[in-house]
Structures are given as structure tokens and as C-alpha cells.
Amino acid sequence: MLFKSHGGVHPNDMKAPANEAEISTIPQPPQVVIPMSQHIGAPCTPLVAVGDEVKLGQKIGEAKAPVSAPIHASVSGKVVAIEPHLNNLGNMVTSVVIENDFKDTPAETMVPASAEALESPEQIADIVREAGIVGMGGATFPTAFKITSGWGKVDTVIINGAECEPYINSDYRTMVEHPDDLLKGIQLIMKACKVDKAYFGIELNKKFAIDLLNIKGGAKAMGIEIVPLKCQYPQGAEKTLIKTVTGREVPPGGLPASVGCSVFNAFTAYSVYKACYEGWPAIERVVTVAGSAIAEPKNVKVRVGTPMQWVFEQTGGFAKEPWKIIMGGPMMGMAQYDLEVPCGKGTASLLAFAADEDKTVENPVCIRCGQCIDACPMNLQPIFMYMYEEKDDVEMLQKLNIMDCVECGSCSYICPGRLHLTHAFKTGKAKVQAYQAALKAKEEAEKAKAEAAAGEAPAEEKKEEK
Amino acid sequence: MNEERKLIVSSSPHIRTPRGTQAIMLDVIIALMPALVAAVIFFGVKALVVTAVSVVSCVVFEFGYRKLMKKPDSCKDLSAVVTGLLLAYCLPYTFPWWAVVIGAFFSIVLVKQLYGGIGKNIWNPALAGRAFLLISYAVLMTTWSDGPDAATFATPLASLHAGQLVPGGMNALWDMFIGNIGGSFGEVSALALLLGGAWLVYRKVISLRIPVFYVGTVAVLTLIFSRGNNHILWMLQNVLSGGLLLGAIFMATDYCTSPVTPKGQMIFGVGCGLLTVLIRYFGGYPEGVSFAILIMNCCTWLIDQHTAPRRFGVVGKKSKKEDAKA
Numbered sequence: 001m002l003f004k005s006h007g008g009v010h011p012n013d014m015k016a017p018a019n020e021a022e023i024s025t026i027p028q029p030p031q032v033v034i035p036m037s038q039h040i041g042a043p044c045t046p047l048v049a050v051g052d053e054v055k056l057g058q059k060i061g062e063a064k065a066p067v068s069a070p071i072h073a074s075v076s077g078k079v080v081a082i083e084p085h086l087n088n089l090g091n092m093v094t095s096v097v098i099e100n101d102f103k104d105t106p107a108e109t110m111v112p113a114s115a116e117a118l119e120s121p122e123q124i125a126d127i128v129r130e131a132g133i134v135g136m137g138g139a140t141f142p143t144a145f146k147i148t149s150g151w152g153k154v155d156t157v158i159i160n161g162a163e164c165e166p167y168i169n170s171d172y173r174t175m176v177e178h179p180d181d182l183l184k185g186i187q188l189i190m191k192a193c194k195v196d197k198a199y200f201g202i203e204l205n206k207k208f209a210i211d212l213l214n215i216k217g218g219a220k221a222m223g224i225e226i227v228p229l230k231c232q233y234p235q236g237a238e239k240t241l242i243k244t245v246t247g248r249e250v251p252p253g254g255l256p257a258s259v260g261c262s263v264f265n266a267f268t269a270y271s272v273y274k275a276c277y278e279g280w281p282a283i284e285r286v287v288t289v290a291g292s293a294i295a296e297p298k299n300v301k302v303r304v305g306t307p308m309q310w311v312f313e314q315t316g317g318f319a320k321e322p323w324k325i326i327m328g329g330p331m332m333g334m335a336q337y338d339l340e341v342p343c344g345k346g347t348a349s350l351l352a353f354a355a356d357e358d359k360t361v362e363n364p365v366c367i368r369c370g371q372c373i374d375a376c377p378m379n380l381q382p383i384f385m386y387m388y389e390e391k392d393d394v395e396m397l398q399k400l401n402i403m404d405c406v407e408c409g410s411c412s413y414i415c416p417g418r419l420h421l422t423h424a425f426k427t428g429k430a431k432v433q434a435y436q437a438a439l440k441a442k443e444e445a446e447k448a449k450a451e452a453a454a455g456e457a458p459a460e461e462k463k464e465e466k
Numbered sequence: 467m468n469e470e471r472k473l474i475v476s477s478s479p480h481i482r483t484p485r486g487t488q489a490i491m492l493d494v495i496i497a498l499m500p501a502l503v504a505a506v507i508f509f510g511v512k513a514l515v516v517t518a519v520s521v522v523s524c525v526v527f528e529f530g531y532r533k534l535m536k537k538p539d540s541c542k543d544l545s546a547v548v549t550g551l552l553l554a555y556c557l558p559y560t561f562p563w564w565a566v567v568i569g570a571f572f573s574i575v576l577v578k579q580l581y582g583g584i585g586k587n588i589w590n591p592a593l594a595g596r597a598f599l600l601i602s603y604a605v606l607m608t609t610w611s612d613g614p615d616a617a618t619f620a621t622p623l624a625s626l627h628a629g630q631l632v633p634g635g636m637n638a639l640w641d642m643f644i645g646n647i648g649g650s651f652g653e654v655s656a657l658a659l660l661l662g663g664a665w666l667v668y669r670k671v672i673s674l675r676i677p678v679f680y681v682g683t684v685a686v687l688t689l690i691f692s693r694g695n696n697h698i699l700w701m702l703q704n705v706l707s708g709g710l711l712l713g714a715i716f717m718a719t720d721y722c723t724s725p726v727t728p729k730g731q732m733i734f735g736v737g738c739g740l741l742t743v744l745i746r747y748f749g750g751y752p753e754g755v756s757f758a759i760l761i762m763n764c765c766t767w768l769i770d771q772h773t774a775p776r777r778f779g780v781v782g783k784k785s786k787k788e789d790a791k792a
Contacts, residue, residue: 009483011481011483166481239778239779249778249779249780249781250779251779251780252777252778252779252780254779321471322471322473323473323474324473324474324475324476324480325473326478326480330478330479330480330481331478331479331480331481332478332479333478333480334478335473335474335475335476335477335478335480336473336475337473337475339471351480353480357480357481358474359481359482359484359486360476360482361486362538363538365487365540365543365583365584365585366585367487367490367543367545367584367585367721367722368585368721368722368726369490369721369726370721370725370726370727370731373726373727373728373775374673374728376775377778378777378778379775379776379777379778380775380778381726381727381774381775383726384770400774401777404777404778404779407478409478409479412479412482413479413481413482413483414483415482415483416483416485416486416487416489416490417486417487417585418482418486420477422477422478422479423476423477426477
């Protein structure tokens with residue numbers, strides 16, 4: 001419209017019918033494959049060996065680096081292999097394969113934290129770190145590091161319950177079925193972050209959850225303000241959410257902490273509750289199984305390391321031949337080609353689409369409609385970025401601030417010409433990074449050369465003196 | 467089971483809007499229909515014949531050129547149909563069919579396809595085609611009737627160009643609103659064009675930026691520099707006469723030849739309005755809409771380059787300096 005606020009698209013949210021489906025449990029798989037890297041940061045080293053007996057919740061992987069999160073056994077049983085396995089990003093990563101004994105023998109570490117421990121920010125952060133909690137929305141940034149690195153900078157905690165991607169209901173169902181636990185989890189995060197105010201952003205298509213948390217949960221009395229958000233993708237993108245809730249804009253390349261904010265996914269808050277009050281590390285996640293090829297959309301609890309194939313089989317399988325299978329949401333999730341890929345900590349949904357969802361065309365043509373510019377939440381100009389990306393013009397790409405792109409997919413979604421815009425920007429960003437790295441290497445080489453020359457010169461002088 | 471299954475792996479996003487290019491063009495065609503109905507009411511079936519000739523020849527030229535040049539067919543996107551309709555709408559209903567075909571050839575082959583087809587041309591094909599026909603067949607293009615009452619069919623624009631209000635007061639204004647006047651048959655009915663415009667805005671095919679700033683600029687300028695004693699009437703007659711509404715709603719908003727940035731679209735609208743008034747007041751032709759838009763089409767790239775949206779996270783003047791440094 002005339003002065004339309006900038007950015008965003010409105011895909012059909014497709015939340016029904018799974019939004020009415022209670023979270024259910026599925027039988028455990030006979031074997032779990034647990035990748036040693038399920039987070040942003042240093043990958044873990046396995047702490048167990050082939051043949052070891054492991055208990056439920058036992059720590060089986062750890063890294064010494066500060067930006068990392070330990071990994072735990074999601075079932076009890078025997079380690080049968082430690083070998084590379086395909087993960088959801090298409091990489092081969094070292095994984096611990098555990099044969100399930102179906103006993104769920106809990107590890108000694110799975111005990112609730114003491115009441116006084118929960119009064120200290122440091123101790124809560126320690127529990128969160130030990131529990132291997134990461135950003136459960138899919139970004140998988142280690143939560144404990146986010147908390148501790150924000151001390152002294154962060155004045156506002158924002159809980160992300162936007163769940164703006166279509167189809168996904170796992171956060172919504174958690175809000176509806178565990179409102180008190182969730183609010184307690186948010187309180188723990190507030191305490192850990194040393195702030196006494198939190199905003200909980202929830203999109204208006206989850207009106208029921210908003211009312212439930214407000215009225216029955218008593219969010220306000222706990223210092224948690226529920227912020228109803230307009231349904232608009234990508235409302236739950238970190239920078240967009242901060243802007244909507246606080247009006248602050250995270251500067252380009254900056255972190256939320258630079259504007260005093262720290263954003264946690266709703267399921268992360270629930271996981272913090274589980275870790276502190278029940279002693280459960282991050283070994284289970286609610287997963288929405290949906291899509292046009294799925295027989296019956298559901299929300300199920302899935303243990304980390306369960307192969308996708310198992311989840312699909314146990315939830316009723318496919319009604320139509322799947323054409324595309326996605327781990328994560330339809331806007332930012334990863335398409336998978338092997339159903340043996342295990343679910344991870346950040347897997348909020350498994351989607352299977354039938355071939356009738358295919359909207360790609362043989363000859364994508366830009367008609368210069370400019371809708372991509374209207375849709376971009378980062379105020380970029382996808383239409384021109386695409387032109388220069390095709391021409392490999394790295395300097396123009398930098399000028400157009402391509403590195404600001406959050407890869408939300410709004411431009412590709414809205415494009416009537418069906419251009420692969422987001423894909424072009426992913427490759428474009430890689431090109432810019434490679435270019436910058438090459439430039440830096442060249443500079444350093446020249447500097448080294450100059451230093452070497454400077455070093456030689458005095459030596460020669462000395463020789464002359466002799 | 468797993469081995470025989472073939473899965474597509476592609477980069478996200480995995481869903482796309484149902485509204486592709488064809489759906490958008492179809493909406494434009496629907497939006498152009500009220501004006502065609504009005505044309506048939508006021509000018510008879512001849513208007514329909516001119517439209518049919520124009521649309522068919524545009525599609526044939528589009529198909530033929532792409533085939534000849536061994537390029538993928540682009541008729542399915544329906545943009546040639548839109549060009550055909552708009553070209554016809556700029557013509558008098560008496561226009562001979564052979565000249566329509568020549569105009570369609572100029573529009574589709576020279577203006578659109580030689581530049582690379584949809585999304586690549588610099589000028590609006592229909593308007594460029596009209597300009598070409600106006601220069602080549604000036605008499606045919608300004609013959610507004612084939613009957614003996616040609617004199618009574620002087621267009622409102624002719625009197626405005628002479629610096630005089632259209633005689634008839636409020637009645638004349640009403641005729642201008644519904645389209646009971648002389649002129650190119652697609653441009654006469656403001657009512658039909660506004661209906662079409664409302665459809666386009668409702669379907670989010672166009673934003674209001676260009677039409678509002680275009681018509682608004684014309685309105686403000688004609689109100690300030692009004693000729694005649696009734697300033698409001700002078701302004702309204704200027705807004706309702708000629709191709710202004712057709713141009714502002716359907717031609718200046720042409721995706722391909724107008725700026726893509728929100729700010730740019732506003733500047734583009736103001737520029738079109740300014741040029742239209744200048745040509746109407748001081749030009750040789752009574753109408754300035756088509757030339758105004760064609761001239762602004764030339765500035766589209768320039769406007770786009772200087773109206774980039776503010777970078778997210780960069781607020782105020784200080785950040786501009788940082789931007790410049792970067």
C-alpha cells in the first residue's frame with residue numbers, strides 16, 4: 001500500500017490440522033545415530049567407546065571450546081559404532097550409534113537441580129551448558145554461551161514464540177500443553193540473564209496460547225509480557241522480532257546483545273525448565289510431522305538421533321509419494337535425500353511434500369515487479385543483487401550489502417517469475433567471503449614481504465659495517 | 467523402499483506463492499475488462515474489433531519472434547495479451563486494422579523482444595507503439611469519429627488545450643466520468659478505469675504509489691495554475707480527460723519500465739505528472755500522458771539507483787557516513 005511497513009510475506013500458515021493434534025509419543029527406534037555436532041561451534045569428541053554400555057541422558061560427547069554444547073545419549077543401551085554419518089546439512093559427521101535396550105535406564109546425572117542452585121545465574125548457566133541446550137528453533141547456537149556472553153550488555157530478554165514458518169506447531173503445542181513449565185523456563189532464563197523483564201512474542205494465529213499463558217499461566221505477574229505479533233513471515237527472524245518488540249534495530253553484522261537484547265526460542269525455554277527442574281538434558285524434541293504427502297499430520301516427541309524414516313513410519317507414513325522431504329520449516333529448512341538422517345536437537349518439523357507442490361519453471365524470468373524489495377525484511381534489493389550475482393560482480397554485491405541477507409526466503413517465495421533468489425544470495429555470500437579472504441591473504445602476503453625486505457636491509461647494512 | 471524413492475533436493479524456500487507471472491497478467495487483463503465494456507457501450511462493436519486485431523497480432527508477433535529466434539516460448543505469461551489490450555485502448559475506434567497490426571509489430575518486436583522480452587524492455591511497449599502510430603499516422607490517430615457528426619465529437623482535451631473549460635459544466639463532468647466523450651476508446655471511461663485500478667490494488671498487483679503520486683501531481687499543478695475561473699472544475703476536467711487515468715493506473719505502473727523501489731515509484735509518479743502538465747500546457751499535442759511516461763521510462767534505472775531503501779540496522783545521519791566508508 002501507500003506507506004506499507006517494510007518487509008515480509010504472507011504464506012498460508014498451513015497450521016491446521018496438526019495444531020489441534022496433541023503431542024504424542026512414538027515407539028523408540030531400535031537404534032539411534034547421534035551426531036557429535038548438533039550446534040554452531042566446536043564439534044564434540046566422543047566420551048564413549050564401541051562396546052560401552054550407556055544410560056539415558058549420559059554425556060557421550062563434549063568439546064573444550066566455549067562455543068559448544070555437550071551431547072547426551074537419548075536412549076540407554078550399547079554403543080555399537082562410532083563412525084561418520086550423514087547429517088541434516090548433508091555433511092558426514094562423526095556419530096555415536098547406540099543400540100537401544102528399551103529400558104531407558106536413567107543416568108545418575110538426571111536429577112533436578114537444588115533450589116538454591118536455581119537462584120544463581122552462574123549455576124543456571126552451568127546447568128544449561130551441561131544439559132547441552134542450544135537454540136531449538138533451528139539455529140542451534142549454544143544457549144549457555146548466549147546467556148553468559150550477554151551479562152552486562154543485555155537488558156531485555158525476548159522469547160520467540162512466533163513460529164512464523166508454515167506447518168510447524170511444535171512450539172504452539174508446547175505452549176498449550178505445558179504453559180506453566182514453559183513460563184518457569186522463561187523465568188529461569190530471565191534469572192540467568194540477570195534481567196527481570198521478558199517479552200514473549202507470539203503470532204496471532206496462536207490466540208489460544210496467548211490467552212492461556214496470560215490468563216491461566218499468569219505470565220504478567222511473573223514479569224513476562226506476552227506480545228501478540230501480526231502473522232507475517234519472517235516475524236520470528238531474530239532481528240525482525242527485536243525490531244517488532246522493542247523498536248531497536250540490530251546493526252549490520254552485529255549481535256542482538258549490541259542493542260541489549262537476547263532472544264531465546266520458546267522450546268529452548270521449555271528445555272531449560274526440563275534441565276533444571278527434571279534433570280533432563282536436550283535429548284528429546286517435539287517434532288511436527290506434516291505436509292501434503294503425509295497421511296496424518298501429527299506432533300510427536302522424538303528422541304535425538306532417531307532416523308527420519310522411523311518417525312515417518314511410526315506416524316502413519318505417506319499418503320502420497322513424497323517429492324521433497326524437508327527437515328525444518330518450508331521456508332528455511334533443509335531438503336533431505338536420505339531418510340536415514342537422524343533428527344537433532346533443533347528439528348522442529350519433518351515435512352513431506354507431494355509433487356503437486358512443485359512451482360519451479362523451466363525458464364525463470366524477472367518481470368521487475370519489485371515485490372522482492374517489498375518483501376525483504378533487511379531492506380535489501382534482491383532484484384539487483386540477483387543481477388550482479390549472476391555476473392559474479394563481487395564488488396557490487398558488497399555495495400548492495402548482500403552480507404546482511406538472512407536467507408529467510410521471502411524474496412524467492414514472493415517472486416512471480418520463480419527466480420531462485422535466496423539460493424543465488426547464499427552462493428553470492430560465499431563468493432563475497434572468498435573474495436574478502438583472498439584480499440586479506442594478499443594484504444598479509446604483501447605485509448610479510450615488506451617486513452622481510454625491511455629485515456634484510458638492516459642485515460645488509462651490518463654486513464657493510466663489518 | 468528407500469532405494470527406489472527419488473527425492474528432490476533444492477535450496478530453501480520450499481514453498482512458493484501461488485501467484486506467478488501468468489496469474490498477475492490475468493489480473494491485469496481482468497482489470498482492463500470494464501474499460502472494454504464501456505468502450506463497446508459508447509463506440510459500438512468496432513472498438514471490440516480493433517481490440518481483437520491488436521491482441522491477436524501482439525500474441526502472433528510474440529510467438530513468431532521467439533520461435534524464429536529459437537527462444538523459449540513466452541506467450542503463456544499473457545504479457546503480450548496485456549500489451550495488445552493497452553495498445554488498442556490508446557487508439558480511436560475508427561483506426562484501420564492494418565495500422566493496428568503495424569503498431570503491434572512495433573510494440574512487440576521492436577520495443578519488447580529486441581530488448582530481450584518481458585522484464586527487459588526500457589519503454590512500455592503499448593505506449594511506444596502508440597507514439598509510433600501517432601507520428602506515422604497523425605490524421606488517423608486524431609480522427610475521433612467516422613460519422614457526419616465528427617465536429618461534435620471534439621475531445622475534451624482539445625478544448626482544454628485551447629485553454630478553455632469543456633462546455634456543459636457539471637453535465638460535461640459526469641459524461642467525462644462515465645466515458646460519454648470522444649477520445650481513444652479505452653481511455654474515456656474514468657469509472658471503468660477506476661474499477662480496474664481498484665481490482666489491481668485489491669489483488670496487490672500494483673501499489674497505489676505511482677497512480678496516486680501521478681494523478682495527485684497533475685491535480686495539484688492544474689489547481690495552482692488553473693485557466694478559467696472555476697479552478698476546481700478545471701482541475702477535475704484535466705484529471706478526467708485524455709489518457710491520464712489509463713496511463714496512471716495501467717501504463718505508468720508497468721512493472722518492467724517503472725522503478726522497483728518504493729521511493730523511486732513516488733518520484734516516478736511525480737515526474738510523470740509534471741511532464742504531463744507541461745506537455746498539455748505548452749506542448750504541440752493536446753495530450754502529454756504517453757510522452758510523459760515514455761520519458762520517465764528512460765529515467766527508471768537512474769531513479770532506482772538513487773532510491774535504495776534504508777539499510778536495516780543503520781539509523782540516522784551518522785550511519786550514512788559509516789555506510790560511505792564501507
